[in-house]
Amino acid sequence: MHEFDLIARIRARAALRGDVVLGIGDDCALLAPPAGMQLAVTMDTLNVGVHFPADTVPYDIGWKALAVNLSDLAAMGAQPAWCTLSLSLPGADAVFLDGFTDGFLTLAKQHDFALIGGDTTRGPLSISVTAHGLVAPGSALRRTGAQVGDDVWVSGTLGDAAGALRQWQQGDAMTPVLRERLDRPIPRVALGRALRGLAHACIDISDGLLADLAHICNSSGVGAQINVDALPASAALREAFDVATCRVLQASGGDDYELCFTAPPVQRDMLHALSQTLNLPLTHIGEIVTGTGVCCAGVDVAAAGYQHFA
């Protein structure tokens, strides 16, 4: 396969939208953003061996490359619109490409997310995606709005992906439910959009709860007090690890792609109702307090948060 065959193969399967004037196939895509809306833009890259194990199936690589970007749109409360994809491949492998495209476009379709362009190049396996969402002026969820007295909440369960990664690093078999969380994260797009007007601040958990909540605290000029016993855990995580390890994974493991947000206590009923509507656990895990930093007794905070180049 040549480069142009690769592109044609992807292009043939990419769905469009009414606001895509020109999709894949020219020097640029052309888009007609709806009047009065702001654009939310994010870009994330996954490299083999860094962001996913080398034996990850192509479908899951495609899924995850898109999911981590949709998760950033979710954290802003934005409606997914368009994305571009740059794919660096060691060679032209039709089986890989078809599997990758399956995973990528299956998730895209769920969110009416149009693939409008990108690049294919030769190089070590690496995937960059730029995601564009739409949000009304003033309604985006930001990291800066947390207020003293806010409740701190998280969606879903924490630590599952990190649990799978821990098993992999130890040479153990990965628990299928945990590996699914690592390979096929679910971006909380509907939740993010529902939180506009309810939450004061929001972030998606990619580097670990404590590290990401610390971003909210730093940006908002506040501190946070977390109750480690309140952190939600899946049954699979509890089965696979002892209590102390569970806590570390929940508090500091990366790749959750859940949302962490703050909201005033007056919103508790609304948030419980939202949890029912979305069929997604929302758990009150602590409070925003005066001061700086995140306090979470019972976990070795120093170990928290994945850092590249650390």
Next chain:
Amino acid sequence: MHEFDLIARIRARAALRGDVVLGIGDDCALLAPPAGMQLAVTMDTLNVGVHFPADTVPYDIGWKALAVNLSDLAAMGAQPAWCTLSLSLPGADAVFLDGFTDGFLTLAKQHDFALIGGDTTRGPLSISVTAHGLVAPGSALRRTGAQVGDDVWVSGTLGDAAGALRQWQQGDAMTPVLRERLDRPIPRVALGRALRGLAHACIDISDGLLADLAHICNSSGVGAQINVDALPASAALREAFDVATCRVLQASGGDDYELCFTAPPVQRDMLHALSQTLNLPLTHIGEIVTGTGVCCAGVDVAAAGYQHFA
């Protein structure tokens, strides 16, 4: 340096614009596109050893990574607005990062192009950029508009970057003027914008004149007849190579980042005047004809056009 220090180092130097509501530092950037304008979006990746020699200086890597994306905006006649940058680095190297950022932001500043977000990850050296431009509805230059009887034009000189690459591949010293064309291409942004309303079709030359002109022909359902003796060459190229090699480099060498466009003969005077205004050679190199493909007697067309995965 940690990942967040890397980001802070770039963020401190990134200039903003009035339409950037929120730049680097949250889950997404927020942008306020001007009412009634369309967005032109493109994404290109450069990998070490594939798109630039490993010994390229960091300044030039930063410059080129942005230039190839600006060149795609130029080819559509779009006004540069915002970009995102994903940088994969083997390690956190402040000297590399500062040089890279110098080159990237120096070129960005020339075009009032705001760096609004992105990603830094660990991995083999690779740079992905997504570029956003603005263009009025219906005015973008596309590949599809070439008409039989149009003149074919190119800007600047051809084959210089490919000449430098050829010298490097042969183990020869690179002629400085040619290497500058390889390492620091000039995106023809002002030309692209001036061609709106004059040109019928346009593309930037990244894969070589014949390959890229073939894209115009395929998209427009026409053929092209090129006069090889009319192809513009720099004095440096003529000095460094014999006539036959010059021709191959001009017709099929990649990395020119000049614009190739078609326009009706009635526009010749306007285009000569534009060439004067921009102080940039514009050369009439052939005609659009009925049929398919690009005919260029005197050059081995089969050798034309760089393809990844070929």
